[in-house]
Amino acid sequence: MPHPPGPSGTPVIVGLDLGTTTAKAVAYDEHSRVWADVSREYPLHTPRPGYAEQDPGTVCDAALDVVTKAVAQVRSAGGALSGVALSAAMHSLLALDENGAPLTPALTYADSRAAAEASRLRHDPAGIRLGQRTGTPLHPMSPLAKLLWFREHDRVTFDRATSWVSLKELLLRRLCGETVVDHSLASASGLFNLRERNWDADALRLTSVDAGQLSRPVPTTTVLTGLDPAEARRCDLPADLRVVVGAADGCLANLGVGATAEGIAACTIGTSGAVRVATTTPDTDPHGRLFTYALTDDRWIVGGPISNGGLVLRWLRDAVLTDLTDAARGAGVDPYERMTAMAADVPAGSEGLLFLPYLTGERAPDWNASARGALLGLTLRHGRGHLIRSAMEGVLLQLRAVVEAMGALQVSPSAFRATGGFTDSPLWLQMMADVFRREIGVPDRAEGTALGAALLGMVALGTFTDIDEAAATVTVRAHRLPDAQTADVYDAVFDAFRASSALRHC
Template structure:
């Protein structure tokens, strides 16, 4: 069974900042795409929340927009596939009403609970069983925070879910979680693909308070008729639950074979590889999440990707913004043009890009950013290039951990917003020291969701078929001289982090409390 010329798959990708709805035709061709943004609320320091109902309405709006276009008019939507950001937590009461907003992955309110898990509650053993590093991002830490800091809310919660589960509950009236999203909670055993009873006991919750577990190919039918009609869909359309955005990004760029590494640098960053068995790191540096019940994605995310360049632009690049306006250029393009004037290594200026703390490989929410080696010779172009290099060095640090546990890369495929810049792509290639391939894939996670949907409904015999759909648009060869410079810088990057770890903790506490004195007495 294959897709006909007038048939299409609708992929819905629930991201941190927006919902993308993409209609795909044969072999992953994009027919039409729409994006609807939504805000991130920070009601307190270290908190990060979103309105689940607003996200649901964004889905409805995006689907309406896609299906009302002239491009979509001649196509029949055969199925829907879902992708979603990981690690969100939402509390629901027994009547199915919201008790909390969606507490998203960037939320750091549970720093103390994450440390308690690491130091007192067997966090490393939990990681080895579940594949989710102990960090404030995970629902594991967030539920423990709720139990300790908001006990009334904790005891009122009938169901702990994430944003995808909320959306599917609104569509179908049932609570289900795919293995992929569930494997990113810290609550799921990798070896059994079932909730970890020891973790549930630790948290003092029951499996009845968690969604039913299903494969990433699970098909839901019988959508709420009023919602289906509002979106312009049939209530009987097959909806494939899909997986998380990270593992689907590997699928979307065709990086599913042994040694095939996918690197994504958007707002944040990640590096991942698919394996045929669960794989965790004795040092706890990497994650392991499910793609299917027989394929696993190992790797790690960084907090600080393209958002670093945006921070630099917003805070320090007013002259570039004004010049770019006069020239009709994108300010980012002008900034990167400046960076191109500077040789590899930024003439001795090194940037540790931990402005939002850091996830892999350190899993340290207290890590803080640093420019090291500043001298009078350094100008704005040096700082711009150092930021580009620092973001890539953070990706490389995760790549080192990935290589240690899964073996060397045989192929590197890169995607994300950074890939628009030839300079930034070459820096990544030089740091990795290996040929870099850049595919023509605008929305890798959405394409992965579409491929999973096609596979689930029987239109694909294998997920590997997507490899033939991916067209490589850029190839970069490493400059070996630059690679040597970056290896030396990376050694320094690691040493600086190790030496300043205690100082990061002190500074983070100061920033949270505003009371510096107690942290440095003695």
């Protein structure tokens, strides 16, 4: 960085985020000033339909590479490295042999090979009770379902495996030599009893997995001290570097946008989307519509992910509006700017056009991997702007369905903090405020997950007393309030959307 963001010697912590396709390391001080920002992509392999895998070594190498470079930037800028805190995408799973070497690729959250096993669990009273104890939806994304798949379809690997871990656990083994998993990632496995804070006995019996094959669950603020000497030398990291085990990415995103108080939700739209709100009790949805995951020992995150967020607009851009896309790029303009400008000329509700955005199935609140998209109410008066706006509305209406399910669980948010690339669009933000009928705030820092990891690390290392003090440092740069008349329109559109969605989910 050309100019140090703060005085020489300022304590700095690196937030490391193992995302779905990118490892990102961002170094922050207690004022959320950025001292380093490094990222490295890695591929997601889809060797056959339903498979979504990653090479474990490639992911770990990328993580260590970005940490090494971020630490070097901190040193160059004169910062004092306090430690590294980890975040990771949820639901990854791989098998290890007796030497700790991977036997399989890492199955990611997007891997749906266990669809039949998940469906069986959803229709089994014992499976439903298990979901209520663990807070993890009964869906092929969960390690619970993936373990059942291995047991039933790849018995050789299942029998050879001495350990089952996530990508973050593998990295901690390699970096620190520790066999631990944070309560947050464990709570997204479908195997972890939220109230007992340990592996669920019935889940272990169901999967035929022994607790000794799983990592030891520890609080998210656990600090590991002392790196593997070989890794410390190879990466030029301090041998006594403090590593905070951290939490799952979605939970840390709430902390990173300052949404840790009850009633303040985080809403993210990237390729997919999610709505999450913090609560002080580990209550779970009796209907299995929402997840409940741990953030700390006294704070849980309740919410739901949707599978179809920004990818809906990307599909329109690349598969439907190709001439518009080519013309925009030829003029040096982002095609999304042209698309949102066209959508802005269309009234709320798209004059009766409904877009059900289930291009890749759907997760919350209906958890139907077989759901398919639809365009309803199409007439001759509808043009491209209607198609674009209805697609945007479809994404937001699906997120509202998650919010409505939260209300039934008595955790309905009163305001939202928005993150993701869509926050650069005034139209997206105003539509969200109108569809949700709530105030929308946009934090100063767009990178909520890495900042959330760093803030949790500062709590663990004593910079802040708790996550609420850490969250209070997050500032909001913009606010959007709902327009009452437009919100009335969207109330009626939402009723039609849910009625139509119910037919598609049958």
